[in-house]
Amino acid sequence: RKQEQINIASGGREASIQKSEGERQAAINQAQGQAAAILAVAEANSQAIQKIAAAIQSNGGMEAVNLKVAEQYVNAFGNLAKQGTTLIVPGNLADMSSMIASALTIVNKGKGATDVR
Structure with a gap:
């Protein structure tokens, strides 16, 4: 009976840790995705500005x-x-x-x- 309670508590603890690690990784993935999107938009804007500048000079x-x-x-x-x-x-x-x-x-x-x- 005591071992069963220990096993349940240990399993609950492990499940809580796994959930926390999953949430942490999801937050990291989301932040990295947002950062990549911001960089992609900045790069697109940079290229657009360069093309406009070249067109103005033409x-x-x-x-x-x-x-x-x-x-x-x-x-x-x-x-x-x-x-x-x-x-x-x-x-x-x-x-x-x-x-x-x-x-x-x-x-x-x-x-x-x-x-x-």
């Missing part, structure tokens, strides 16, 4: 950037009108090109250019 690349910035600016401005009952407009709506030019100035300063078309 013939017509800066013009493509200017077009994209202007397009996004117009889309963002259009979305403002959809967000609620209040409409936000620039002080001089007729001078949309100067607002786009202002946005492009930031892009061009990043490249070292001083003129904005």
Whole structure:
């Protein structure tokens, strides 16, 4: 009877240790998986940035950037009108090109250019 109780206690102890080790390994595996995913995303972003940089340096690349910035600016401005009952407009709506030019100035300063078309 006493040996049976010892065996049950020993088995319970061993089962508890095995469960704990399994949970520990699962946590390690999950952390390693998350770390690998973060590294994969960072590597993909790095490659995308390098490709964009190369495209900007190619013939017509800066013009493509200017077009994209202007397009996004117009889309963002259009979305403002959809967000609620209040409409936000620039002080001089007729001078949309100067607002786009202002946005492009930031892009061009990043490249070292001083003129904005």
